Amino acid sequence: MKLETVGKNIIRVDGLAKVTGKATYPQDLYMDNMLYGKTLRSTKPHANIKVDTKKAEKIPGVIKILTYRDVPYNHHGVLFKDHEVFCAKKVRSIGDPIAFVVATCEKTATKALEEIEVEYEELEAVFDPIKAMDEKAPKVHDKSNIIYKYQLRRGDIEEGFKQCDVIVEEEYKTSMVDHAFLQPEAGIAYLENDTVVVCVSTQYPHFDQLEIAEALKIPLDKVKVINPAVGGAFGGREDITMQIHLALATRLIGRPVKAIYTRQESFVAHSKRHPMIMRYKTGANRAGRLIAMEATIVGDTGAYASWAINILRKSGVHATGPYEIPNVKVDSYAVYTNNPFAGAMRGFGATQVPIAHEQQMDILAERLNIDPIRFRLENCFKKGSTTATGQILEESIPLERTIKEVEKQMKKSVVGGV
Amino acid sequence: MKKIALNINGEEYVVDINEDMRLIDLLRDKLHFTGTKEGCGEGECGACTVIMDGETVNSCMVLAFQAEGREIITIEGVGNGEALHPIQKAFLEEGAVQCGFCIPGMVLSAKALLDKKPAPTRNEIREGISGNLCRCTGYNKIVDAIDKASKYLKEEGETK
Ligand code: FES
Numbered sequence: 001m002k003l004e005t006v007g008k009n010i011i012r013v014d015g016l017a018k019v020t021g022k023a024t025y026p027q028d029l030y031m032d033n034m035l036y037g038k039t040l041r042s043t044k045p046h047a048n049i050k051v052d053t054k055k056a057e058k059i060p061g062v063i064k065i066l067t068y069r070d071v072p073y074n075h076h077g078v079l080f081k082d083h084e085v086f087c088a089k090k091v092r093s094i095g096d097p098i099a100f101v102v103a104t105c106e107k108t109a110t111k112a113l114e115e116i117e118v119e120y121e122e123l124e125a126v127f128d129p130i131k132a133m134d135e136k137a138p139k140v141h142d143k144s145n146i147i148y149k150y151q152l153r154r155g156d157i158e159e160g161f162k163q164c165d166v167i168v169e170e171e172y173k174t175s176m177v178d179h180a181f182l183q184p185e186a187g188i189a190y191l192e193n194d195t196v197v198v199c200v201s202t203q204y205p206h207f208d209q210l211e212i213a214e215a216l217k218i219p220l221d222k223v224k225v226i227n228p229a230v231g232g233a234f235g236g237r238e239d240i241t242m243q244i245h246l247a248l249a250t251r252l253i254g255r256p257v258k259a260i261y262t263r264q265e266s267f268v269a270h271s272k273r274h275p276m277i278m279r280y281k282t283g284a285n286r287a288g289r290l291i292a293m294e295a296t297i298v299g300d301t302g303a304y305a306s307w308a309i310n311i312l313r314k315s316g317v318h319a320t321g322p323y324e325i326p327n328v329k330v331d332s333y334a335v336y337t338n339n340p341f342a343g344a345m346r347g348f349g350a351t352q353v354p355i356a357h358e359q360q361m362d363i364l365a366e367r368l369n370i371d372p373i374r375f376r377l378e379n380c381f382k383k384g385s386t387t388a389t390g391q392i393l394e395e396s397i398p399l400e401r402t403i404k405e406v407e408k409q410m411k412k413s414v415v416g417g418v
Numbered sequence: 419m420k421k422i423a424l425n426i427n428g429e430e431y432v433v434d435i436n437e438d439m440r441l442i443d444l445l446r447d448k449l450h451f452t453g454t455k456e457g458c459g460e461g462e463c464g465a466c467t468v469i470m471d472g473e474t475v476n477s478c479m480v481l482a483f484q485a486e487g488r489e490i491i492t493i494e495g496v497g498n499g500e501a502l503h504p505i506q507k508a509f510l511e512e513g514a515v516q517c518g519f520c521i522p523g524m525v526l527s528a529k530a531l532l533d534k535k536p537a538p539t540r541n542e543i544r545e546g547i548s549g550n551l552c553r554c555t556g557y558n559k560i561v562d563a564i565d566k567a568s569k570y571l572k573e574e575g576e577t578k
Pocket residue numbers: 455456457458459460461462463464465466467476477478479
């Protein structure tokens with residue numbers, strides 16, 4: 001077969017527009033008669049709220065202030081519909097949207113935000129996912145904070161640990177990470193006859209379309225989502241941010257409405273990488289073979305589930321790292337807290353666990369007095385290996401080669417930089 | 419309101435501005451030079467880089483009135499019409515462009531650097547773009563591209 005693209009350097013289709021500054025991101029769109037929208041967000045992590053917009057509505061230039069009362073179906077979310085378009089009675093994390101001011105210019109919209117009165121009746125909050133798992137912990141939603149448990153079992157874990165000469169038990173924590181894509185969220189919505197058009201940088205236009213249609217209670221074919229240039233995303237544009245606010249505003253007002261988040265608002269508006277607490281117990285025999293591994297992984301998904309289930313499943317699946325271990329027990333949990341919500345970010349749950357399994361490997365190697373590279377080569381996946389989930393790896397397992405190459409490069413003691 | 423005159427990409431403009439208007443707002447919202455991007459609004463990211471009298475500035479940190487009588491180059495003023503500037507060509511060829519949001523600023527920082535120092539070392543290139551953040555590429559390909567652009571410019575100079 002003759003390949004026309006694979007193996008060749010191809011100039012990307014949007015490259016020319018991007019090097020000349022002509023690529024259009026949503027903030028670059030301007031329309032006649034356009035209005036500006038600004039979001040009022042919660043400043044408390046857990047509170048009952050009462051919102052009064054009357055004073056703000058009187059400011060000249062303010063066209064409309066949207067709250068939950070304006071939303072036909074006030075829910076959205078990729079897996080669970082646990083986000084509210086605008087919080088009705090309660091806020092669950094700092095940054096939750098409460099209202100959307102639409103005004104003739106940005107300055108007026110910003111001024112109006114300050115005039116909206118929000119009465120917060122603070123509730124006890126929970127920020128530690130381990131505490132949140134306790135039955136008696138404050139409930140973020142009206143049900144258990146534990147929203148998912150994944151279990152993986154291979155071999156006989158107790159028997160396995162009995163055969164180990166060395167066992168290492170440690171706890172590892174990773175922190176919250178923001179994607180910090182360079183283009184802050186921006187969008188513009190307008191009407192095309194009776195169709196609502198939303199231009200927004202998104203990773204998920206077809207699902208945005210569905211969520212907008214559901215929230216507005218209009219047929220799917222009356223919603224059009226246009227995805228112009230996207231200025232980075234890395235998972236952070238998989239959940240709805242401003243899409244429904246813009247669509248609703250333009251539908252109720254009949255004029256184009258634009259919004260651009262500041263960098264600061266961008267940080268509170270979109271998801272984060274799940275912080276994880278990982279308890280590991282790993283054992284090997286004197287010959288340097290891994291025999292057993294037990295891991296409990298708790299992922300803090302903050303106030304909303306987003307992709308927590310898929311992510312904590314993936315962490316569980318990848319908990320052993322690329323090593324063959326005959327006896328495995330993994331429990332992974334996704335837990336609600338009142339922290340900023342976590343969702344997709346590069347690696348989708350596979351990025352956190354190496355912090356734990358690789359340090360376990362180093363400590364074990366040290367205790368066994370084996371070179372850490374030899375120890376990895378001894379145990380790593382090879383052609384024909386069986387993973388903890390029972391998959392037999394039949395092709396393309398270049399790990400041994402990779403480790404050897406890394407070893408070679410390390411020995412060259414290269415001085416950093418390019 | 420205040421009236422100022424300035425030169426943008428070789429053309430004279432006389433515009434009405436508000437006293438508190440930033441240069442980036444004048445360029446984008448008033449004149450629609452939307453190739454200038456806003457990534458942070460506080461002088462951290464360099465997406466809003468333009469060249470003012472030969473020096474790069476963050477246009478989010480400059481007030482519009484400070485540009486009175488100055489010469490500004492934005493990304494729209496790099497290259498001439500159809501033909502790409504060697505820097506833009508090199509960025510394309512080296513795959514230095516991903517999401518593109520940092521690229522106008524990167525190209526302008528590269529231009530300001532190469533205008534002053536036609537054959538920079540790789541360290542000098544890194545220094546030259548140290549005010550521009552890129553979240554996509556990891557910078558290596560951008561450094562490769564600027565290195566290549568410097569060679570293109572040298573060849574151009576020799577054929578002239
Ligand atoms: S927008 Fe000016 S430096 Fe980031």
